[in-house]
Amino acid sequence: MGFSTYFSSRIDFLIRIKLTKFNQFKILIMSYIITSPCIGVCDTSCVDVCPVDCIHGPLKTDGSGSEVAELKEKEDGLKGLQLFIDPETCIVCGACLPECPVNAIYGSEDEVPEEERASIRKNYEFFGQTCPPEYM
Ligand code: SF4
Ligand code: SF4
Numbered sequence: 001m002g003f004s005t006y007f008s009s010r011i012d013f014l015i016r017i018k019l020t021k022f023n024q025f026k027i028l029i030m031s032y033i034i035t036s037p038c039i040g041v042c043d044t045s046c047v048d049v050c051p052v053d054c055i056h057g058p059l060k061t062d063g064s065g066s067e068v069a070e071l072k073e074k075e076d077g078l079k080g081l082q083l084f085i086d087p088e089t090c091i092v093c094g095a096c097l098p099e100c101p102v103n104a105i106y107g108s109e110d111e112v113p114e115e116e117r118a119s120i121r122k123n124y125e126f127f128g129q130t131c132p133p134e135y136m
Contacts, residue, residue, distance in 0.1 A: 012094070013023065020029035026037070029090075029091075029092065030096040030107075030109060031085060031090040031092065031108055031109065031123070032085050032092060032094075032106065032108070033085060033087075033109055033119060033120050033123050034046075034072060034084055034104050034119065035101060035105070035106055035119040036082070036116060036119055038082035038083065038104035038105075039080060040078050040079060040081070040098070042078050042081060042082060043068075043076070043101060044056065044068055044102065045067045045100060046083070046099050047083070049096055050095060051088070051091070052089055052091050052122070054085055054086040054091075055083055055084070055085050055086075055091075055096065056084060056086065056127075057082060057126060058071070058081035059071075059081070061127055064128045066113055083105075084122065086127045087103075087123055087124055092107070094107065100114055101133035109132070111136075117135065121135065121136060
């Protein structure tokens with residue numbers, strides 16, 4: 001494996017280490033990820049318990065689910081929509097995970113099952129961030 005190649009390591013399930021092409025280590029914190037079972041549900045239970053207000057959507061990147069109530073009033077208003085966790089802000093506290101009624105939240109990118117891989121990219125891209133290539 002060359003120096004320009006990413007490699008992942010788990011330390012306490014929270015941190016991955018990236019070796020850059022300049023042979024320097026960069027430490028990235030893992031993020032909780034919301035997956036497809038949230039689509040059409042968006043009940044915002046997770047938003048209510050997040051201590052750093054990093055769960056947003058389904059439309060606004062800073063609205064903390066505030067638009068959900070209005071969307072629910074419309075027929076199919078939440079169709080195809082879900083909330084997302086801002087990977088750069090999540091402090092991996094775990095408070096959101098037990099609150100989800102549809103088990104849509106995973107404790108890190110590595111824990112997201114293969115069939116939900118697209119959800120990892122969606123969480124990053126919703127906030128205009130670049131998904132780590134190993135999860136693309
Ligand atoms: S793990 Fe904690 S900080 Fe991250 S989204 Fe869930 S509640 Fe918020
Ligand atoms: S608690 Fe689950 S279903 Fe509700 S908004 Fe959060 S991730 Fe979506």
